[in-house]
Amino acid sequence: MKGALSWPFIRLYMLTLLYFSANSILNVIIPLQGEALGATNTTIGIIMGAYLLTTMVFRPWAGQVIQRYGPIRVLRIILIVNGLALLVYSFTGLGGYLFARVLQGVCTAFFSMALQLGIIDAMPDEDRSQGISMYSLCSYMPGIFGPLLAIGMWRTGEMHAFTLSMVAIAILTGVVGFTASIHRAPEEKVEAASRGNPAALMRQAMGQLVRNPHLRRCGTLMLTASLVFGAVTAFVPLYAPQINGGSAAVYLGIQAAVVVAARFLLRSRIPSDGKWSSRFVGGTMLMLVAASVAVGLAAAGGPALFYAGAVLMGTAQALLYPTLTTYLSFVLPKTERNVLIGLFIATADLGVSLGGIVMGPVADLASYSSMYLICAIIALLAASLALRGRMGGGNISGAKRGI
Structure with missing residues (x-):
């Protein structure tokens, strides 16, 4: 081979x-x-x-x-x-x-x-x-x-x-x-x-998280989605026993299997033309919203709703990261592309961490169900950002020529 x-x-x-x-x-x-x-x-x-x-x-x-x-x-x-x-x-x-x-x-x-x-x-x-x-x-x-x-x-x-x-x-x-x-x-x-000076180059790149509209939007979406993913990873093992017939192992196994299968079977569906696909990205974010709602209501709705949430969550997780990464590989300037994509990956890391650190106190003050419904509201706000049309402040065709 x-x-x-x-x-x-x-x-x-x-x-x-x-x-x-x-x-x-x-x-x-x-x-x-x-x-x-x-x-x-x-x-x-x-x-x-x-x-x-x-x-x-x-x-x-x-x-x-x-x-x-x-x-x-x-x-x-x-x-x-x-x-x-x-x-x-x-x-x-x-x-x-x-x-x-x-x-x-x-x-x-x-x-x-x-x-x-x-x-x-x-x-x-x-x-x-x-x-x-x-x-x-x-x-x-x-x-x-x-x-x-x-x-x-x-x-x-x-x-x-x-x-x-x-x-x-x-x-x-x-x-x-x-x-x-x-x-x-x-x-x-x-x-x-x-x-160049590594510290100066990194400070300059960090500023792009605010100034570059493409990186700002993708970073915000990835941060929000990863917060939901992190909340699932951290607290599903503790939440599942509250669901009659629910199993954390089965949930996490289904979600991971869906991620693997969707990344393989749907890889050709991921946009790879350097254009912002608001319907595709927005639809993926709405899938994440539906997954969070399903998990949050599973304590009352039962294991079928719980595992449906795993399928939706896994599909959203499989599609969002490669879609946003591929888009950024087209629109970011070649001279800074690797560093800026590294910063984008860092927003995913930060989001997963916040899913445990921030949503843990929410679960203490309210409940696991309420916490996942709050995740759904946060994801819905981010979905509205994804559903907006073509971004201003950037020239995609020009960015393509710089690759």
């Missing part, structure tokens, strides 16, 4: 699947263990949100370090640190969980940037989108089986199995990662991309 399905890249996809397997288990175990230890939803939300909040902060620095030292050298160091972070969960309480989540957040910032930048640099242009799609699919696939494993460990009380799973994942990712190879981009390309 050649291109995106050649053996060196398949090994990278396997590494991605193994790396994110730990987090798919922890997303269920941490809320359940936190509740068992008497933690409030606010505390649980902070612990869950600390992961991607840290990832967001370190992602720009990770890109610069990888540019300087190359993805493989950075990747091998990160896999060692991540293995130590996974071991922390086996012998500590909530304080240790927070420390481990922060450490994992740092590792994920470097891991995801190393893999994605490595794939972009190493693949021919015609295979690049397929390679990134395969990476994305493998990062979501653990969400299908991880929650089922976690619920099984928790219900049987076999927490030593949880410890063994963390150790096994740490060892396997290390073995696969240390035997992986990525061909680095030519040296002149790296030098050209790193000219």
Whole structure:
């Protein structure tokens, strides 16, 4: 096999699947263990949100370090640190969980940037989108089986199995990662991309979040949608027992399976012409609104409504990120495109973190159902932004010529 399905890249996809397997288990175990230890939803939300909040902060620095030292050298160091972070969960309480989540957040910032930048640099242009799609699919696939494993460990009380799973994942990712190879981009390309003062370049790029209408709109939509996704990840394990016949493992498994299937089956439906598709993006956001309403009303409406919400949520999650990323790849100036897309990804990280940190106190003050209905209102306001017509302040055809 050649291109995106050649053996060196398949090994990278396997590494991605193994790396994110730990987090798919922890997303269920941490809320359940936190509740068992008497933690409030606010505390649980902070612990869950600390992961991607840290990832967001370190992602720009990770890109610069990888540019300087190359993805493989950075990747091998990160896999060692991540293995130590996974071991922390086996012998500590909530304080240790927070420390481990922060450490994992740092590792994920470097891991995801190393893999994605490595794939972009190493693949021919015609295979690049397929390679990134395969990476994305493998990062979501653990969400299908991880929650089922976690619920099984928790219900049987076999927490030593949880410890063994963390150790096994740490060892396997290390073995696969240390035997992986990525061909680095030519040296002149790296030098050209790193000219200027990094701090000044980053401050300039941050200003684009406000000044650039394309980045501002896409960032706002991604931030809002990710807040809803984060609230689901953090609190569905605690909310599901309130639904007669509801299961967090089944919900999260359905949502992850839909994300994987939709990204593969609907990939040709995603707009790729550099034009703002208000109907497509707005429809996707309205799907997210419907998903939030379904989940919020499931306590009264039953498991069918709960699992319908999982299907809608997974479809919206599958479509929104690649649609907005593809659009930005057309309309952002070439000289700043990588940095600005990195900032866009950071808005997704921030949104997932806020889903735990901000919506945790809401759940404490009201209820899980009310919290998810509030998420629906926030998503509806964002949908109105998506449904507006062509954005002003930018020339798409000009941006295309700059690519």
